[in-house]
Amino acid sequence: MDAMHRPRTWLVPLVVAAIQVVGSAGSRHQHPDMGWRELDWFAYLLLVSGPIALLARRRYPYAVLLIVIAVTVAYPLAGFGFGPIFISLVVAFLAAATQGPRWLTYPVPFLGWAAVMWGVPWIRGDNPPPSIALTATAAWLLVLVGVAEAIRQRRVAVEARRQRRASIAREAQTDRERRETDARLALARELHDVLAHSLSMINVQSSVALELIDEQPERAGSALGAIKDASRQAISDVHSLVAALRTEAGVPVAPTSGVTDLDALVSTARAAGLVVTTHVTGACPLPAVIDVAAGRIVQEALTNVVRHSSATEAVVAITYQAAEIDVAVEDPGPARLGATTSGGTGIAGMRERARALSGSLTAQPLPDGGFVVRARLPIGAQS
Known part of the structure; x- marks a missing residue:
């Protein structure tokens, strides 16, 4: 106007x-x-x-x-x-x-x-x-200057409040964008972990099935059954993540297996033919974010065993302490011939998960040719 x-x-x-x-x-x-x-x-x-x-x-x-x-x-x-x-x-x-x-x-x-x-x-x-008129007029002029100053101060206060509201709105927008970015990164990490774990199992079992389909069809049938189970679980997890992308919170709408449900967590690796031995020391309730993160670390470490090791067994040890949970996945080795240990994001992704929860993760070879992944996650940390 x-x-x-x-x-x-x-x-x-x-x-x-x-x-x-x-x-x-x-x-x-x-x-x-x-x-x-x-x-x-x-x-x-x-x-x-x-x-x-x-x-x-x-x-x-x-x-x-x-x-x-x-x-x-x-x-x-x-x-x-x-x-x-x-x-x-x-x-x-x-x-x-x-x-x-x-x-x-x-x-x-x-x-x-x-x-x-x-x-x-x-x-x-x-x-x-007369002097009284001069004095009275001068006094009124002082009042006039005081009124002008009061108006100036009021405008300054109004502008300061406006800028403060604008700053709060900008900070709120930045915080919303940060949360959305964090949600997208979390979903991307979940998608990588789900697909990397399931596809690695499918790849290994399909190789086994191709080798045994003619000579030992009964064992090939077991491998094909493992492929079916892994693919079904992968499809279910991907559907959950896609559904999460359509929600405002960006949180998976289906429950994700955590370390507290260890048998369900390692079932895919066992179906792929890997003998997984589990040891659980202690027990305490875990925050959901710690539970899921520890479970993903176990899954990714088992995936690396299937992909890179010639071992047919692995050991998963979970230790509950007062302020943290320790996760260890040991591969007795040795490494499979021709397997590469670079180019993937498995260890980097696990380390990123641990760091995001103020924890730590180490991945190092064992003297006898095996490999071990250890993670420590503070139970009281916030994601």
């Missing part, structure tokens, strides 16, 4: 013009012996010139202030005396004083006071006003 069309822009000058014209005409009837010049066309022109200039006070405050000062000084200088002509000057001063630097506007009322109270009488050859 254009500033000139706002009611406050033109309503204030209209009221000021009415007060100045009516008040100046009325003062002639109340004080006919003051010796003031009768109002004529020039007087009324001066009385409305100030309010007309006030229409542009928001866009050109200093220019309007100078124009109104000139009109205000010209009115008594022409012999029309004093009166409501000063109202335009008050409005123009407040508009300029609240928008610009103090040093440029605050001295203006006192310079105008000196010009009207001393300069005009001196030019006209009249006596200056």
Whole structure:
């Protein structure tokens, strides 16, 4: 909306013009012996010139202030005396004083006071006003400057509150974006772990089935059954993750196996032919995020055994302590010929999971050719 069309822009000058014209005409009837010049066309022109200039006070405050000062000084200088002509000057001063630097506007009322109270009488050859009038006018000018300062401080406070609200809104938006990014990364990590584990089992069992399909079909049948189970579990997990992507929270809608359900967690590896021995020491309730993270570490470590080791067995040890849970997956080895230990993200993903929960993870070879993965997760840590 254009500033000139706002009611406050033109309503204030209209009221000021009415007060100045009516008040100046009325003062002639109340004080006919003051010796003031009768109002004529020039007087009324001066009385409305100030309010007309006030229409542009928001866009050109200093220019309007100078124009109104000139009109205000010209009115008594022409012999029309004093009166409501000063109202335009008050409005123009407040508009300029609240928008610009103090040093440029605050001295203006006192310079105008000196010009009207001393300069005009001196030019006209009249006596200056009595001391009580000079003092009272100066006091009112101090009040006017105080009002201008109060308006400035209120505007500063309003702007500070507006900036604070904008800053809070920006921080909230940044926090929402961070949570969304964290949720997407968590889902991507879950998807990698699910597919890497299941596809590795499928790949190994399909190789076994191809080798035994002709000579030992009964063993090939077991391998094909393991492929079926692994693929079914992978499809279920992927459906859960896809469903999570369609929710605002970005949290899987189906339960994810954790380390507290260790038998279900290692069932896929056992179905693939790996003999998994489990040892659990102690027991205590785990936060869901710790439970799932420890379970994913176990799954990924078993996947690495299937992919990179010639061993047919592995040992999973879970130790519950007062403030942390220790996870160890040991592969007796040795490494399979032709297997590569680089290019994947398994160990890096496990280490990232542990670090995200303020824990630690080590993966190192054993002296006899095996490999062991150990993770420590603080139970009280937050993801």
